[in-house]
Amino acid sequence: MTKDDCKKLVIDIISDIAPDEDLTAIKPEIKLRDQLQLDSMDFLDIVMELRKRHGIEVPETDYGQLASLESCAEYLTPKFAQKS
Amino acid sequence: MKQSRIVITGVGLTAPNGNTLAEFRQNLLNGVSGITTIDVRYMGRHPAGLCTFDPLKYQKKKDVRIGTRVGSISIYCAREALADAGVNLDTRDKSRVGIYLGITEHGNVETENEVYNISQFKYDTKFWTHHHNPRTVANNAAGEVSLNLGITGPAYTIGAACAAGNMGLIHAAQMLRLGEIDFALGGGVSESPQTFGIFAGFKSQNALAAHADPTKASRPFDKARNGIVISEGGCIYTLERLEDAQARGAKIYGEIAGYCVNSDATDYVLPNPERQAECVRKAIAHAGMTIEDIDLVNTHATSTPQGDIQECLAIAEVFKDRSTPPHINNTKSFIGHCMGAAGALELAGNLPTFDDLIVHPTINVDELDPQCDIPGLVINQPKAAKRVDVILNNSFGMLGINSTLVIKRFVA
Numbered sequence: 470m471t472k473d474d475c476k477k478l479v480i481d482i483i484s485d486i487a488p489d490e491d492l493t494a495i496k497p498e499i500k501l502r503d504q505l506q507l508d509s510m511d512f513l514d515i516v517m518e519l520r521k522r523h524g525i526e527v528p529e530t531d532y533g534q535l536a537s538l539e540s541c542a543e544y545l546t547p548k549f550a551q552k553s
Numbered sequence: 554m555k556q557s558r559i560v561i562t563g564v565g566l567t568a569p570n571g572n573t574l575a576e577f578r579q580n581l582l583n584g585v586s587g588i589t590t591i592d593v594r595y596m597g598r599h600p601a602g603l604c605t606f607d608p609l610k611y612q613k614k615k616d617v618r619i620g621t622r623v624g625s626i627s628i629y630c631a632r633e634a635l636a637d638a639g640v641n642l643d644t645r646d647k648s649r650v651g652i653y654l655g656i657t658e659h660g661n662v663e664t665e666n667e668v669y670n671i672s673q674f675k676y677d678t679k680f681w682t683h684h685h686n687p688r689t690v691a692n693n694a695a696g697e698v699s700l701n702l703g704i705t706g707p708a709y710t711i712g713a714a715c716a717a718g719n720m721g722l723i724h725a726a727q728m729l730r731l732g733e734i735d736f737a738l739g740g741g742v743s744e745s746p747q748t749f750g751i752f753a754g755f756k757s758q759n760a761l762a763a764h765a766d767p768t769k770a771s772r773p774f775d776k777a778r779n780g781i782v783i784s785e786g787g788c789i790y791t792l793e794r795l796e797d798a799q800a801r802g803a804k805i806y807g808e809i810a811g812y813c814v815n816s817d818a819t820d821y822v823l824p825n826p827e828r829q830a831e832c833v834r835k836a837i838a839h840a841g842m843t844i845e846d847i848d849l850v851n852t853h854a855t856s857t858p859q860g861d862i863q864e865c866l867a868i869a870e871v872f873k874d875r876s877t878p879p880h881i882n883n884t885k886s887f888i889g890h891c892m893g894a895a896g897a898l899e900l901a902g903n904l905p906t907f908d909d910l911i912v913h914p915t916i917n918v919d920e921l922d923p924q925c926d927i928p929g930l931v932i933n934q935p936k937a938a939k940r941v942d943v944i945l946n947n948s949f950g951m952l953g954i955n956s957t958l959v960i961k962r963f964v965a
Contacts, residue, residue, distance in 0.1 A: 488614035506615075513683050521680060 470549045472542035478549075479541045482518040486511050497538040519545070524552060559726040560963060561904070562803040563638025563791035565630040568898050569602030569784050569888045573633070577898075578905045580887065581913040582935050586768035587888050588782055594669065594749040600762055600770035601746040602784025602889040611701065621663060621688050622785070623744035624697030626894075627654060630789035631698045631738050638791040638803065640736070642702055651734035652695045652708035653724040654789070655717025655741035657892035657950065659710065660689035661748040694742050706734055714950025715853070717741050718788065718896025719812070719958040725792045726809045735797065740789035743892035747785070755781055758822070760857050762889075771890070772917035773854035773861050773883045774925035774932075781855045782889030788897035799965075806904050810943065810961040811840025817953025824860055829867035829955050833945065836957035837871075844872050846943050847959075849912055850881045850929070851899050853947040855890050862924045864947065869927045878929030879945070880938055883915035896948030896956065906941045907962045 480492055483505070490505050501507055512532060519525040525548050527535065534544035564574045569587025571577030580587070591601045608617050608625040611632045617625055631652070635642065642650060667681055674680040687693070692709045699708035707728070713720045718741030725739025745751050755761040762780040764770035771782040790806075798805060813835035817825035837844060850868060854861040872878055884899040885891075891898050906912060914931045921932065942962045949955045 485618075486615075488618065510619075510683065517680070517682065521674070 470546060470553065472546050475542045475546045475549060476538050478523065479538060479545070482515055482522070486514045486518070495538060500536045501538065502536070523549070525549070557730050558795035559729050559792055559809040560795050560798050561790050561806040561809070561960070562793050562798050563634040563640065564788070564806060564901050564904070565633025565635070565637060566786070566788040566898060566901050567604040567606040567626060567629055568786045568891065569604060572604065572606045574901055574905070577902055581884065581902050582911060584914070584916050585887070586916065588767045588770055588784070590767045591746060593752045594665070596749055596752055596756070599752055600764065600767035600782045600889070602782060602786065602891065603746060604785055616701070619684060620697050621693055621744065622747055623656070623659065623694045623742050626744065626785065626787040627694040627698045627742045627789065628701045630740065630742065630787040631702065634738060634789045634791045640791060642704065645736065647703055648705045649735040650704045650706045651725065651728050651737045652698050652704060652706070653721045653728070653737065653739045654695045654710045655719070655721040655893045655897065656691070656694060656710045656712055657714050657717055657743060657745065658751070659691055659693055661750050662744055663688040665748055665750060698738065713954050713956065714952060715890065715892055715895055716814070716948045716950035716954045716956040717893040718898065719946060719948045719956035720814065721897060722790060722792065722809065722958060723812045723814065723956065726812070729792060729794050737792040738789050739792050740787065740897040741894040742787040743785050743894045745785060745892045746783050751783055755783070762856060769917050771856050771886050773852070773856045773886055773915055774922055774930065775918045776920040776922040778856045778858060778861065778922070780857055784889035784891045786888065786891035786894040786898050788894055788901050790897070805963040807907060807944070807960040808963045809958070810842065811836050811838070811959040812957060813839055814954070814956045817955070819953055822951055824863045824949055825953060826863045826867040826870070828953065829864060829947070829949060830870045832955040832957045833867065833871045833947065836945065836959050840959040840961070842943065842959065844875055847872070847879045847945045848938065848941040849903060849906060849944045850879050851903050851944065851946045852881060852883045853895070853949045854883050855885055861922070864949070865925045865927045878927075880912045880931050880936065880941070881927065881929040882912055882931045884913070886916045896946060896958070900944070900946045900958065900960065903944050903946070904960070906938070906944065910938045910941055912936045912938050912941070
């Protein structure tokens with residue numbers, strides 16, 4: 470899985486977690502919370518969906534790695550690679 | 554101490570056969586049932602009543618995702634009631650607004666959904682949602698309304714089994730009279746068809762309706778009735794002290810004349826006609842009226858073989874000395890049993906009678922059960938009335954809770 474593939478999977482999840490948001494112009498380097506209406510509860514939902522849909526565990530100490538789309542890809546792509 | 558007069562100034566509702574009072578009423582007069590057949594988890598298809606309002610009229614998609622079905626029902630009804638009343642809460646002190654919603658039960662739907670969810674993951678509880686607790690707290694329905702409208706006054710639910718719909722109005726009236734609030738949203742709500750447990754419970758009790766035609770499944774007083782049709786719905790009223798309503802030139806639907814809430818203290822499930830009759834009598838006395846003043850009785854009857862007879866016994870006993878009986882009808886024959894919303898919705902279906910003097914019937918009576926053949930029953934066709942100035946609304950529930958509400962035509 471490439472980092473771009475990983476970003477698409479994360480955006481798929483965010484589109485369900487924050488269905489009112491326009492995700493077409495999301496900037497990968499900017500923090501998700503600075504460009505979308507996302508709160509800490511939404512990040513718990515993102516963690517849960519990664520677990521449910523992809524079997525990926527994100528420990529609480531690593532939640533900061535999910536700050537932006539770019540950091541998500543950086544952090545999650547190796548985890549997806551370990552699974553495949 | 555002279556008590557404030559409390560009036561109803563707005564109605565917001567969603568029922569299986571209507572998403573506004575006008576639509577609901579029209580269908581009650583036209584004999585249109587709202588019952589359909591749904592898939593119930595683990596149980597196959599059963600008759601039930603679902604509502605078709607659009608939650609996105611007043612909520613964002615995310616709020617619908619995070620919240621509950623009954624939260625959406627409550628928000629829709631509260632917003633519709635405010636619009637009907639012509640009240641903009643942003644111009645008012647929201648700390649003086651109270652929200653009181655009757656519920657039969659809450660949390661079954663959300664808990665069942667999560668248990669089913671983790672069953673897909675070998676029952677590993679790390680897949681259990683963190684939304685579970687806010688979704689299942691007993692005040693969920695009222696709390697979601699307070700969040701949606703920014704109301705900072707008291708907002709809570711009243712658990713009273715199927716007597717709960719009346720209780721929301723009664724409690725609102727009490728709080729207005731106590732001066733605890735200046736404006737109330739009171740009524741009842743239910744999301745019960747989303748839980749298989751209620752279907753299964755009634756089925757095991759031999760009290761779940763079954764019929765090849767779902768629109769005929771809810772048939773109070775019919776000899777072949779065989780149980781309850783479980784429905785969702787909501788009905789929320791705006792209530793105000795009369796002087797406040799008049800000061801703003803509000804439309805007034807009716808006045809809370811009296812009420813009673815009592816308990817059977819006899820059985821978990823079986824009703825007690827003596828206590829029901831006592832509840833009705835006390836409500837009439839609380840209104841400062843006699844049995845001669847009651848023009849229309851809306852029954853609680855749920856289409857169970859025993860419960861309908863018990864209520865008929867109670868009503869016949871209370872009104873036995875009347876020269877001419879009051880009109881008696883039933884709304885569940887159209888919409889099934891809307892549980893916590895039942896009392897509030899059934900009252901709404903009859904409030905327009907003050908204006909049009911037409912009593913909506915109880916439908917689906919192909920053969921009247923002789924044990925339910927009480928004087929005044931309006932069967933299958935609407936009936937024109939000479940006078941309807943007072944409506945008496947019954948709602949009874951498990952563990953023997955009874956509520957009766959008396960509403961009178963508003964006369965200044």
